[in-house]
Amino acid sequence: MTINIDEKQCVVDVLLNKVQSHPCKDCGKCVFGYEGITQLEMILKDITEKKAHSDDKALLMDLCSVMKNQSMCDDGKEIASLVLEGLNTYADIFDEHISKKQCRAGVCKKFMTVHILAGKCIGCGECLDACEDDAILGKNKFVHVIDQDECTLCGKCFEVCDEGAIVWAGVEKPKCPKKPIPCKKR
Numbered sequence: 750m751t752i753n754i755d756e757k758q759c760v761v762d763v764l765l766n767k768v769q770s771h772p773c774k775d776c777g778k779c780v781f782g783y784e785g786i787t788q789l790e791m792i793l794k795d796i797t798e799k800k801a802h803s804d805d806k807a808l809l810m811d812l813c814s815v816m817k818n819q820s821m822c823d824d825g826k827e828i829a830s831l832v833l834e835g836l837n838t839y840a841d842i843f844d845e846h847i848s849k850k851q852c853r854a855g856v857c858k859k860f861m862t863v864h865i866l867a868g869k870c871i872g873c874g875e876c877l878d879a880c881e882d883d884a885i886l887g888k889n890k891f892v893h894v895i896d897q898d899e900c901t902l903c904g905k906c907f908e909v910c911d912e913g914a915i916v917w918a919g920v921e922k923p924k925c926p927k928k929p930i931p932c933k934k935r
């Protein structure tokens with residue numbers, strides 16, 4: 750197994766998916782394979798969910814080295830090698846998730862934010878009514894604005910905006926007004 754990702758994929762997400770569907774999870778014949786895969790899943794999941802600790806990369810390295818040497822069969826050794834390869838080849842992407850809290854591919858949802866584009870919003874108020882977290886500010890014919898501190902990333906506002914004015918953003922954020930302003934588009 751080797752790992753190759755393109756710019757639309759996130760290596761942490763790809764590895765997490767491989768770990769979650771790996772046979773070691775249901776085997777249990779050896780401690781290093783079973784406990785190892787459980788720990789790998791927990792740490793990788795935390796990294797994709799913005800809950801990483803600063804030493805998670807070192808922890809993963811140690812865990813994979815032990816799994817690689819001590820697992821009873823090739824399954825455990827192979828998944829450990831794959832995660833190690835991912836950590837070494839894409840160290841910068843792991844660092845971005847852990848330290849900068851960024852997912853450059855825009856795959857890990859917890860690193861994303863939701864925005865309303867001023868040039869597209871017609872101030873209809875549909876999104877304001879749909880948001881159960883009171884994260885949207887606005888009034889009739891005013892460009893609506895999302896309060897990032899209140900937004901839980903539920904995605905409900907997307908379902909009601911017929912103008913396509915609501916967008917996800919990763920590292921690059923669109924320029925949006927801080928407060929509702931009169932709409933240019935009516």
Ligand code: SF4
Pocket residue numbers: 865869870871872873874875876877887892893909910911912913914915
């Ligand atoms: S973002 Fe969409 S749903 Fe919300 S007020 Fe603007 S046009 Fe209406």
Ligand code: SF4
Pocket residue numbers: 863879880881882883884885895899900901902903904905906907
């Ligand atoms: S994603 Fe959910 S919480 Fe955030 S503004 Fe839209 S409806 Fe509100």
